[in-house]
Amino acid sequence: MAGWDGWFVVEHREAHSQARAGRLVTPHGVVETPVFMPVGTQAAVKTLSPHELRAVGAEIILSNTYHLYLRPGSDVVAAAGGLHRFMAWDGPILTDSGGFQVFSLASLRQVTDDGVRFRSHLDGSEHLFTPERSMAVQRDLGADIIMCFDECLAYPARRDEVEASVDRTTRWAQRCHRFWQEEGNPERQALFGIVQGGAYPELRRRSAEALQELDFPGYAVGGLSVGEPAGVTVAVLDATVPLLPADRPRYLMGVGTPDLILEAVWRGIDMMDCVLPTRMARHGTVYTSEGKLTVRNAAFARDFRPLDPACDCYACRHFTRAYIRHLLKVNETLGMRLTTLHNLRYLHRFMERLRQAVREDRLPEFRAAFYRGEGAVLG
Ligand SMILES: CNc1nc2cc3nc(NC)[nH]c3cc2c(=O)[nH]1
Numbered sequence: 001m002a003g004w005d006g007w008f009v010v011e012h013r014e015a016h017s018q019a020r021a022g023r024l025v026t027p028h029g030v031v032e033t034p035v036f037m038p039v040g041t042q043a044a045v046k047t048l049s050p051h052e053l054r055a056v057g058a059e060i061i062l063s064n065t066y067h068l069y070l071r072p073g074s075d076v077v078a079a080a081g082g083l084h085r086f087m088a089w090d091g092p093i094l095t096d097s098g099g100f101q102v103f104s105l106a107s108l109r110q111v112t113d114d115g116v117r118f119r120s121h122l123d124g125s126e127h128l129f130t131p132e133r134s135m136a137v138q139r140d141l142g143a144d145i146i147m148c149f150d151e152c153l154a155y156p157a158r159r160d161e162v163e164a165s166v167d168r169t170t171r172w173a174q175r176c177h178r179f180w181q182e183e184g185n186p187e188r189q190a191l192f193g194i195v196q197g198g199a200y201p202e203l204r205r206r207s208a209e210a211l212q213e214l215d216f217p218g219y220a221v222g223g224l225s226v227g228e229p230a231g232v233t234v235a236v237l238d239a240t241v242p243l244l245p246a247d248r249p250r251y252l253m254g255v256g257t258p259d260l261i262l263e264a265v266w267r268g269i270d271m272m273d274c275v276l277p278t279r280m281a282r283h284g285t286v287y288t289s290e291g292k293l294t295v296r297n298a299a300f301a302r303d304f305r306p307l308d309p310a311c312d313c314y315a316c317r318h319f320t321r322a323y324i325r326h327l328l329k330v331n332e333t334l335g336m337r338l339t340t341l342h343n344l345r346y347l348h349r350f351m352e353r354l355r356q357a358v359r360e361d362r363l364p365e366f367r368a369a370f371y372r373g374e375g376a377v378l379g
């Protein structure tokens with residue numbers, strides 16, 4: 001609809017690829033794309049404050065509808081004035097619709113065309129998530145970008161299962177769109193359709209064409225990063241991204257290793273999210289310009305260098321591998337905080353270099369240097 005024309009501005013198309021550099025203009029600020037979005041599952045990016053998130057350069061973060069619906073409840077978040085006020089993050093927020101978490105976390109699920117009946121993974125209480133309920137919860141949470149309630153199948157899935165799932169996801173998207181228009185906040189919250197279709201190009205086309213009928217402010221590629229080989233992920237992107245409107249943002253859900261980020265941006269993806277960089281940080285694995293290293297390992301017990309000598313983050317400016325290893329070994333929270341700060345800073349700087357390469361039509365050289373491991377992170 002006319003209202004969302006122009007909210008996403010493509011500023012440059014890279015000369016040798018489908019990559020583009022642009023800006024998303026949201027009520028809580030502008031986001032440079034391509035962008036990697038840190039995940040704040042339960043209204044916090046684990047171990048970090050909003051102030052620290054700003055310090056590492058984070059611009060937009062994710063939160064999960066399923067978790068916040070169960071705890072503390074979207075009514076509590078709404079009473080606080082919405083998620084931005086509740087968590088004191090004044091930048092853009094994207095909430096997913098709960099679809100993926102219900103399928104990956106809840107138990108005793110029953111999927112019908114009406115929605116998904118499930119038991120909470122917390123206390124076994126029974127709930128029914130419908131497209132309308134997901135839209136109402138996301139409206140109450142107040143994120144700038146909200147996602148359709150969809151069905152994400154595991155990989156691999158039979159073609160007939162995927163076809164039925166695509167058609168259900170389309171019907172659910174129509175219901176989400178109607179609720180958003182009639183009972184949501186269609187001027188302030190951008191609703192994204194989510195393309196499904198498994199590893200079947202013609203089902204991806206079927207899904208993308210059906211969603212475009214509704215003219216969403218943005219489109220996500222769903223159903224990936226669910227255990228398929230990286231080659232399948234990339235092949236599905238090759239088949240799907242060209243089907244999406246060039247003037248709308250394209251969001252690849254659940255992808256965040258640097259190599260896949262690079263391949264996705266090459267193919268025209270503008271937004272990505274992943275829990276990996278923060279989750280692996282808490283387990284002591286960090287990205288560095290010489291490759292990944294697991295600082296918990298004994299090899300670093302007397303290594304008094306920073307995590308990455310080439311990094312400008314707070315952890316690398318003040319602390320050593322030996323000290324951070326010690327903190328992790330004795331389970332001092334500061335250890336996880338420092339590795340998390342570092343990994344998010346590293347990914348943010350990786351995205352800055354990637355955006356610059358796109359703007360300067362240098363993506364082939366950037367990609368070649370990345371795979372040679374020169375000054376880039378080994379994903
Ligand atoms: C909210 N809907 C929705 N979320 C997702 C989150 C994902 N996260 C991953 N890997 C970590 N794959 C995903 C796919 C979907 C998907 O197909 N749909």
Ligand SMILES: [Zn+2]
Pocket residue numbers: 307308311312313314315316317341342343345346
């Ligand atoms: Zn660092």
